[in-house]
Amino acid sequence: MTANFQKSFIAVHVGAGYHSIAMTDAYKEACQNACLAGLAKLDAGEHALEGAAAAVAVLEDDQITNAGTGSNLNLHGNVECDASIMDGERLLFGAVGALSGVKNPISVAKEVVKEQIKGQMSLGRVPPSVLVGNGALKWACDHDIGVVSGSDMISQKALSAYRKHKQRLMEVEQEARLSAKRSKLDADIEDIVNTPENSLLESIISTPEESLLDTVGVVCMDAKGNVCSASSSGGIALKHPGRVGQTGIFGSGCWAQNGNTDTASVACCTTGCGEHLMRTLLAKECYDSLTGSDNASLAISTVFKNKFLESPMLNGVKFKFGGALVVKCWGHDDVELVWAHTTKSMCIGYMMSGEKKGKTVMSRLSDTSVAGISLSVGGKHFHT
């Protein structure tokens, strides 16, 4: 760390979802590795944008997460990634959606922000904020971001899970077709869809070594006090090709905004069911709630209750799966980290300049809680 710089801070998570007991140490290690990589950038005096992107890249490269290499496969057996980053200093947002063939999708999102920092392009054109699909891949190539074969990003674990789930899907759809032939389609499809043991979620978590995870994310503050947030996701298993979740959508996947003398700096990232998080603009809501409150834990509880679990936007949705990681900083002397999740578990890591390795928390809903309905909130407050 350069002597003149203040302490930096970073926090990461490897997805709200279900983390098996047996794999807990591996998830924690992934968090620590990401913290180390991100904080190394921040301690070298680099901008929060670089720290957040470096930490996300480590999580993308780790096959244990549902981001980058090792992501869930889509309906056609391919990896398609969403990633986004928001620069709290300049309030610029960059995102990619449904991107295949780039090892680190977050690096494209970061470059999208950096191009915006440069300002207008030739002929007064406005630089893009969101790039998707083949166009995003082309943009990555033009910006010297390394591309890989799509198959290079498929892990054995993801492939094995895909084959199992695809097989189950085909069986269910075959059952539905047979039911249709027996002229009682409606009732039978409803039975099949609504039987818990047939759900994808139950199928995925039925064996301990397999885990249901979503978007990974990072929030950080650099030595100059700039905050940044970033997220990356392979999306839900068997998603339709081209589907973009909250990670690629402004206001939903991440939010970061530097403060001033009157307001704290706040950065947050969300994780969980992309469609639920998007319809509730949960990252923006977390920012609005925390920036206007003196009590970060209470604020995140309130936003999850009022703007997510009881949101009119999710009327009719029985189980709402979401999580958020938020850092709120009043300069470098008062840093508060809070997290909340309605999923079975959420694994978090965090690290401050001067520490040798990050600390980790595996937050789990209590045994009596119900995923998708109950809420767990935790946090740490650092006064230096």
Next chain:
Amino acid sequence: MTANFQKSFIAVHVGAGYHSIAMTDAYKEACQNACLAGLAKLDAGEHALEGAAAAVAVLEDDQITNAGTGSNLNLHGNVECDASIMDGERLLFGAVGALSGVKNPISVAKEVVKEQIKGQMSLGRVPPSVLVGNGALKWACDHDIGVVSGSDMISQKALSAYRKHKQRLMEVEQEARLSAKRSKLDADIEDIVNTPENSLLESIISTPEESLLDTVGVVCMDAKGNVCSASSSGGIALKHPGRVGQTGIFGSGCWAQNGNTDTASVACCTTGCGEHLMRTLLAKECYDSLTGSDNASLAISTVFKNKFLESPMLNGVKFKFGGALVVKCWGHDDVELVWAHTTKSMCIGYMMSGEKKGKTVMSRLSDTSVAGISLSVGGKHFHT
């Protein structure tokens, strides 16, 4: 109109931007045609979702607009469309981004909503809200939405404009490369970029027969009082392939929410520079402002001033191009339509059940106003 139904209402616009004097009647006619098609659905008792989509489809098919056939061409000379729709009754949102090869992108967005209305898919999978690129095209094919050759959507006018702008872009970039060789790159690029006569905007509006237009949109209320909003766009000329603008982003391109005994129903759609509208979540902000105010004109003025022209999200952006069309309804007896734009002009049409054709307004900034800085607000209030 079915006797038992209340009156329906629809309003449309063909993009905030610059509409040449010579083409004014043609723009107004496009608005009237769209109103007729949308209101025909509503008067037949169909849901607001169908009315909005039918009106947008007419605008997409009209080569005069920058949506569907006749859209601006991207950097590689192709049509790539964004479209979105929000169902105010169920608060469901459907969007497509960077979609090529579908004649009516809005029809895909509408089907995305209708799939969500059905609820979870087999194996408990959550239906997508946002689909992009080739995946969206595949989804359209699977849902029996007709696809066309990409070249079928290219109008002669768009092709001619593309050739001119691409030529100019190549010249500017060549100048920049030469400047670099002369080792004074930075200063020269800045000169080239900032010279008004070199800007794409100036280039496009320099000849009267060519017009700079953006996203088209529709807001409506059906006979049962449900509101809906929808938008569709070919994006800015010479955009990078894969770029998605506000039209494809939740909270930015459209918003619709039925009211109750205490709140009015509000539907709005935005148009203008996609990146500016996205970063300000302008559709959501319009909804929030209008639903909480007794004065719709004042509310839209305030939101454009505080949340757009003076938004911290657009710090550093000198010219902010945006427009919005909003309908606010207290039942069928009190319908208020307002619009606002910072662009040189905005063309609006509106129509109520029982009328033979829609009325139109070509709203223009005054001669002393400055596009991107000044604001024009207008509206109509219907008491029945």
